Amino acid sequence: DQQVKQNSPSLSVQEGRISILNCDYTNSMFDYFLWYKKYPAEGPTFLISISSIKDKNEDGRFTVFLNKSAKHLSLHIVPSQPGDSAVYFCAASGTNTGNQFYFGTGTSLTVIP
Amino acid sequence: KAGVTQTPRYLIKTRGQQVTLSCSPISGHRSVSWYQQTPGQGLQFLFEYFSETQRNKGNFPGRFSGRQFSNSRSEMNVSTLELGDSALYLCASSLEGQVRQPQHFGDGTRLSIL
Numbered sequence: 001d002q003q004v005k006q007n008s009p010s011l012s013v014q015e016g017r018i019s020i021l022n023c024d025y026t027n028s029m030f031d032y033f034l035w036y037k038k039y040p041a042e043g044p045t046f047l048i049s050i051s052s053i054k055d056k057n058e059d060g061r062f063t064v065f066l067n068k069s070a071k072h073l074s075l076h077i078v079p080s081q082p083g084d085s086a087v088y089f090c091a092a093s094g095t096n097t098g099n100q101f102y103f104g105t106g107t108s109l110t111v112i113p
Numbered sequence: 114k115a116g117v118t119q120t121p122r123y124l125i126k127t128r129g130q131q132v133t134l135s136c137s138p139i140s141g142h143r144s145v146s147w148y149q150q151t152p153g154q155g156l157q158f159l160f161e162y163f164s165e166t167q168r169n170k171g172n173f174p175g176r177f178s179g180r181q182f183s184n185s186r187s188e189m190n191v192s193t194l195e196l197g198d199s200a201l202y203l204c205a206s207s208l209e210g211q212v213r214q215p216q217h218f219g220d221g222t223r224l225s226i227l
Binding site: 002004032033036040042043044045046049051085089091097099100101103106 | 119124127129144150153154155156157158161163168169172203206207215216217218219220221
């Protein structure tokens with residue numbers, strides 16, 4: 001039962017343009033969401049988080065948007081850089097899941113110079 | 114500040130054997146979680162330990178077990194290894210507090226079963 005879904009396995013974007021990565025969830029009890037970036041042969045690196053009391057959170061070039069009614073979140077990267085090429089995972093947890101996070105299957109982003 | 118350290122980085126075993134993986138969390142982090150990553154499956158939650166107690170458990174068979182020591186270091190054990198256990202095993206640690214905290218991952222142990 002995949003409670004967090006990333007329906008785009010891959011995405012290619014030109015350097016300098018915006019990258020938009022999407023994530024959907026099914027559990028209405030999820031209230032804390034994270035994005036991670038993963039390079040090959042390394043563990044996931046935490047990028048940005050958002051709690052359900054907010055609908056937007058920014059950190060430099062990264063912005064996460066949360067649409068609770070649609071159970072949808074997205075990560076915007078502006079401007080995209082070649083070093084952003086990696087696999088991006090979204091993750092979610094809820095007050096009823098403790099510290100257990102549910103992860104999507106990832107989206108592989110390629111930024112073309 | 115040192116990150117999450119997992120050892121060994123690579124491991125090759127044969128079916129039927131058992132294996133123990135180790136994880137040292139970030140200093141001060143008392144929650145340690147384990148995940149299995151296989152191609153196309155994302156990260157699947159195995160279990161979480163806090164203060165030497167298993168606090169959450171995912172949907173894995175009893176062959177997968179873990180423990181946590183008083184210094185928050187954690188080990189994961191898999192017995193009677195099967196070919197399907199070949200995966201990247203990731204450990205993550207996090208702080209506990211009033212505000213929800215992200216998990217921080219180690220680089221994982223790549224386990225290959227022959």
